[in-house]
Amino acid sequence: MLHVESIKKIYAGYSNIYDVIFKQFFYPRQRHVINSMDITPGDKVLDVGVGTGLSLPLYPNHCEVTGIDLSREMLKKAREKVNKQNLTHVSLKEMDASNLEFDDDTFDHVIATFVISVVPDPVKVISEMKRVCKKTGNIVIVNHFQSNNKFIAKIEEYINPICCKIGWRSDLSLDDLIDSADLEVDQRYKLKKFDLWNVVFANNNKIC
Numbered sequence: 368m369l370h371v372e373s374i375k376k377i378y379a380g381y382s383n384i385y386d387v388i389f390k391q392f393f394y395p396r397q398r399h400v401i402n403s404m405d406i407t408p409g410d411k412v413l414d415v416g417v418g419t420g421l422s423l424p425l426y427p428n429h430c431e432v433t434g435i436d437l438s439r440e441m442l443k444k445a446r447e448k449v450n451k452q453n454l455t456h457v458s459l460k461e462m463d464a465s466n467l468e469f470d471d472d473t474f475d476h477v478i479a480t481f482v483i484s485v486v487p488d489p490v491k492v493i494s495e496m497k498r499v500c501k502k503t504g505n506i507v508i509v510n511h512f513q514s515n516n517k518f519i520a521k522i523e524e525y526i527n528p529i530c531c532k533i534g535w536r537s538d539l540s541l542d543d544l545i546d547s548a549d550l551e552v553d554q555r556y557k558l559k560k561f562d563l564w565n566v567v568f569a570n571n572n573k574i575c
């Protein structure tokens with residue numbers, strides 16, 4: 368099981384080495400989804416679990432980006448990027464994704480890359496992402512989900528306790544999550560045939 372306090376500790380530990388280890392895997396996927404999002408001038412974007420801010424230079428400077436994260440140390444790295452690259456359209460806040468401190472219907476785009484399997488309650492986080500997203504807005508998720516291959520799925524269940532110790536769970540099913548979080552998915556795919564990560568584009572057409 369993942370717990371907020373252990374997640375904070377684990378990601379504080381990762382903060383100095385995160386970019387060196389993960390950028391090669393995560394950045395190309397962030398670039399793909401952000402380039403695929405139709406971000407128009409003046410749009411408000413929320414980047415949930417922004418981490419060290421790898422994604423931040425990818426947003427066009429005609430939009431307004433808010434990045435939130437639970438980890439002060441990860442945010443410190445993101446803040447360094449914002450200052451160094453003069454990303455004046457970006458603001459950062461320490462916040463728990465399962466209790467977002469924003470009004471309903473605030474953002475045009477809400478994105479979470481490599482976060483949904485890190486949080487203790489992914490359904491609650493997605494319900495918060497939907498709440499703060501405008502009805503006409505988009506929700507974008509990039510994440511590892513449990514394989515559809517039964518053999519690999521069993522291995523992912525087996526190694527899950529170890530994965531949780533290093534800061535993420537390996538047994539999260541995308542189909543179950545879509546059902547439980549009542550997510551209206553427009554597209555779901557992998558960038559490569561055998562990719563570990565799924566891209567999910569959903570709309571937020573809430574029934575009023």
Ligand SMILES: C[S@@+](CC[C@H](N)C(=O)[O-])C[C@H]1O[C@@H](n2cnc3c(N)ncnc32)[C@H](O)[C@@H]1O
Pocket residue numbers: 374375378393397415416417418419420421422435436437438441462463464465479480481482485486487
């Ligand atoms: C694997 S990193 C991904 C960071 C970034 N999105 C990226 O793509 O590089 C997961 C991030 O989620 C953050 N996180 C975990 N649980 C969170 C929560 N409940 N609320 C906000 N951020 C959280 C961690 O602190 C960490 O920075």
